[in-house]
Amino acid sequence: MKKIVLSVFTIGAMIFATQNAQAQETETEEVEVIEIEVVEVEQDEFADLDVSELPQVIQDAIVTEYNDATVTKAWIKSEDEQTIYKLALDVKGDEKKVFIDQDGNWLENEEKEVETEK
Helix, strand or coil: CHHHHHHHHHHHHHHHHHHHHHHHHHCCCCCCCCCCCCCCCCCCCCEEECHHHCCHHHHHHHHHHCCCCEEEEEEEEEECCEEEEEEEEEECCEEEEEEEECCCCEECCHHHHHHHHC
């Protein structure tokens, strides 16, 4: 009697194990392939400039327009006999990026000013 019960139990276990194995084999996972296109972004042509090297005209324009502003970073770009400065200003705790030409004239943005010259 023990052998019959043990045989039935073993056969049941084998059937259960094979069903799980078959279920695992039939389930497949689909993998979606995503293509990534690399786009090169053209860097703006501004070169780093030490803040202490800013011309006096630029420093005066900053004091006139932004009374308590401090220049934290400066960049320079020369193009078609015009020099454009890109400045990072700390205005009462807020950082602001502005553009100014060599004569101390404020520019809305560098791209717009270059287009109007052409």
